[in-house]
Amino acid sequence: MVAGRNIRLKRIYDPPEPGDGARILVDRLWPRGISKERAALTAWFKDVAPSTALRRWFGHEPSRWPAFREKYRAELEHRPEALAALHELAGRGPLTLLFAARDEAHNEAVVLRDVLLEDGGHRGAAGNATAPPAPAPGARRRR
Template identity: 60%
Template structure:
């Protein structure tokens, strides 16, 4: 039985859902790789999974990065424009200065930071729609400068782009 393609999105928190993995195995003919410490859910997002990736500004640009967009309000220290190899710098989509300073990359404030930043992003639909359009057509790399790869604005932004597409 041939089924329509299913888009699977990884979430950063949660327990594995065996019932969903079993259903995915049925749909995909048994070809489901295990998800380590991640929850999965079905989504109707027209943005193909994997078309939005995150990369630190200090990592070298690669041909597979597609459109590279800096999503921080401040330019990364010590990174030249040539080395950054950016296609765009979307300062306005970054968290407000007040929110960024309040968060201070403190993991204890992560949940509240996500809530507040999502609220800020609700007023930036034009920029979000622009990134979504690019991601529907090909790879988009959201470039950020934070040291913490799990607790930063680009993580929240990627989730919003997929969730509300």
């Protein structure tokens, strides 16, 4: 793990805990049956989620997991601002990536955490380390 990075994964249906730190929903769609109050989000990063086409193709089929990981990583390369904002949040303290999928081992949050931990720093549009922008495009703040 990158020094100073405490990135957790959690189903949004699990109750918030004091150690969660920044709670970021990384799904493109709002999870069924969850109120905004119950979610207790710091922000909703829709734009960091897999594209609708990729999400539908994957369909949470474990046999498609290796290809999904590769395709989603390729999509993330085109979202440096959102990744930089997540790096910035992770640098401030614990970061919990929230997802709705039942499968806790095969979902976008797993890939996203791995990318954040492997990056070792923020990425700018050209792939260079930069100061993260705030807020990230597509990030929705809790009101």
